[in-house]
Amino acid sequence: MWQPRVIMQNGELLPYAEARVHPMSLAMTYATAVFEGLRAYRNPETGAFKIFRLAEHVRRLQAGMKVMRMDRRFEVDEVAALLTRLIRANEPDDDVYVRLLVYVEALGLMAQTGPVGFTAAASPRERPKYAETGMSLGVSSWTRLSDNASPPRIKATANYHSARLTQLQAKADGYDGALMLTPAGKVSEAPIACFFMVRDGKLITPGLGSNILESVTRDTIITLHEELTGQPVAQRDVDRSELYFAEEAFVCGTGQEIIPVVAIDRLPVGDGQPGPITRRLQKTYFDTVRGLVPDRHEWLTPV
Ligand SMILES: Cc1ncc(COP(=O)(O)O)c(C=O)c1O
Structure with missing residues (x-):
């Protein structure tokens, strides 16, 4: 597996081990930071790398920085150029996971809004081990954050x-x-x-009002499923006990991709095996992110 060589801080490329953030910065003390996790997939036929849904990741970053009142803004073209430089300098020979972390570098009082610094790192990331077998989940006694305490819809480090x-x-x-x-x-x-879960053959996911991150992959799944089946995905409240009625379930995200859920609270989901709707979406998702099907939504940005 390839190894990262360089990391980017404030636009400069440094040896990977030499990145630094001051311990007295707001970023460290108050978690005044917001980040994005993106992937650049290698097309196995052409060897070319393309970043998946870069524009949507940058738009969420912009929103997060606005919510956190950071006095800087990144534009899509600027981030595309920075990440292209970063990825090329690392000379990967396989898929790349990119973490773009933006933070208040100021040392001192909490209310400062800048200067804002950033670090971008490219690394390999193994396929999650549960992607084939599926995973078990337990409903936590920890409660999800609420919007008027620590807004979950943005990718704030503090969350x-x-x-x-x-x-x-x-x-x-x-x-x-x-x-x-x-x-x-x-x-x-x-x-x-x-x-996501399947009930009576229909795909369901909690709505944006259920204190979730405004996930890029969630939006991708909703779009792909609607295109594949002609059926809308229900975005609605889901009760805990309704989980036990699920015929299939999966979790999704840029890092996790699509992972089947085969048990919840030690009860089997459906027959306890990854289901056909989940498997079909996994295949369609990978074909899409790797550029093995036409990029009809302009989701792929060349590196
Ligand atoms: C809390 C949380 N929810 C959802 C997701 C999925 O978001 P995305 O699809 O934008 O990667 C992530 C991804 O990192 C996450 O941290």
Whole structure:
């Protein structure tokens, strides 16, 4: 597997181990940071790399920076140029995971809004091990963040404190992962992925009002499913007990891609095996991100 060579800080390429953020910065002390996780997939036929849905990731970053009142803005073309330079300099020979982290570098009082710095890293990322077998989830006793406390719709670093506690509890309890409920007790999402389930043959996912991240992959799945089947995806509240009625379920995200869920709270989902709707979406998703089918939505940006 290829190894990262260089990392980018504020536009400069450095040896990977030499990136630095001051411990007294707002970024470190108050988690005044927002980030994106993106993937550049290698087309196995041409060897070319393309970043998947770059524009949508940058738009979410812009929104996150606005919510956090950072006094800088990134444009799509600017990020495309920066990430192209980063990825080429690392000379990958396989898929690339890119993390773009933006933060207030100022040292001192909490209310400062700049200067804003950024770090972009490219690394290999193994395929999640549960992609084939599926994973078990447990509903967590940790509650998902609420919008007027720490807005979950943006990818703020601070939101992952709660996600991490949730994940650690799930592992300690013997599950592969967790599902979180909103303060109102509705299903929200997994610590680093969105959730979908199938009931009566119909695909359902919690709505944006269920304290979820505004996920790019969730939007991709909704679009692909509607194109494949002509059926809309229901975006609505899901009760905890409705989880046990699911015929199929999966989680999805840029890092997780699509992972079947085969058990929830130790009850089997359907027959306890990844289901046909999930498998079909996995195949369509990989064909799409790798550019093996025509890019009808202009989702792929060449590196
Ligand atoms: C909390 C959370 N939900 C959902 C997702 C999926 O988001 P996306 O599809 O934009 O990667 C992520 C991805 O990192 C996440 O951290």
